[in-house]
């Protein structure tokens with residue numbers, strides 16, 4: 247299957263990165279290399295781009311796409327959680343820009359073999375990194391009803407979460423849930439017919455929830471965003487594209503704390519906590535896709551881009 251993925255807010259992201267031809271840039275979610283290709287084109291022989299992805303298929307596809315710029319591009323199969331180490335191993339301590347375009351690629355969603363899809367009946371998988379042992383099958387068959395309820399409610403934002411969790415647990419008492427088709431049928435049975443007839447695919451939200459849980463998507467983001475701000479050189483920019491309200495909230499809050507980390511009680515005449523601002527938030531409100539993009543790409547609908555600029559304190 248060809249690696250097909252339309253890059254989200256491509257022009258807006260490239261503009262926000264303020265690329266210097268001789269700068270060092272990191273794409274922490276390389277995917278098919280759509281954003282990276284535009285970064286690489288703007289670099290001269292003195293510039294460098296490090297592309298990271300945990301998915302072997304993405305690494306292969308991006309490698310081919312970026313081959314004309316191989317002299318300035320390094321591709322590493324890794325989790326962006328390990329960005330600091332990946333850069334250190336390459337002899338890099340500071341960079342001029344970092345991009346995260348979160349979530350899954352259309353290729354991962356649409357390729358039946360990867361087990362993310364509710365449109366085909368295939369083995370439940372959903373691993374972004376297939377070297378990992380645990381799959382979606384393990385979550386569906388071993389999580390307690392309460393755990394399933396919480397992830398479907400919080401990561402799927404599905405108002406029928408409680409009933410879906412109940413139906414999953416009932417169904418798996420009969421036989422283990424092995425395929426996306428089985429899970430889709432269970433979800434359909436848990437949602438009232440009237441609701442099923444309108445709105446999107448009934449399984450969409452639950453599948454999203456299981457994928458986020460399996461790949462630790464929110465924990466990885468929360469645990470490493472501040473460290474990425476620290477990797478930026480003076481004037482360097484961190485651009486993050488999110489697709490989920492919880493993801494966006496994490497980015498908004500961490501950027502805000504980086505801009506104003508002081509924890510002294512309000513009204514204190516001078517700061518005594520010693521926490522210095524790390525830079526400034528460029529996007530008070532997130533950048534969202536324009537009408538044209540929304541018309542052409544339904545995946546862009548929930549996308550939000552937030553940008554932070556590092557300012558190194560001179561004291």
Ligand SMILES: C[S@@+](CC[C@H](N)C(=O)[O-])C[C@H]1O[C@@H](n2cnc3c(N)ncnc32)[C@H](O)[C@@H]1O
Pocket residue numbers: 251252253254274275276277278279280281282298299300301304324325326327347348349350351352374466
């Ligand atoms: C939306 S796609 C990126 C698309 C890319 N910007 C483009 O234009 O082609 C997200 C990619 O990030 C990867 N990914 C998600 N979380 C990751 C993580 N924690 N570490 C490394 N890669 C990750 C996925 O495997 C997927 O290939």
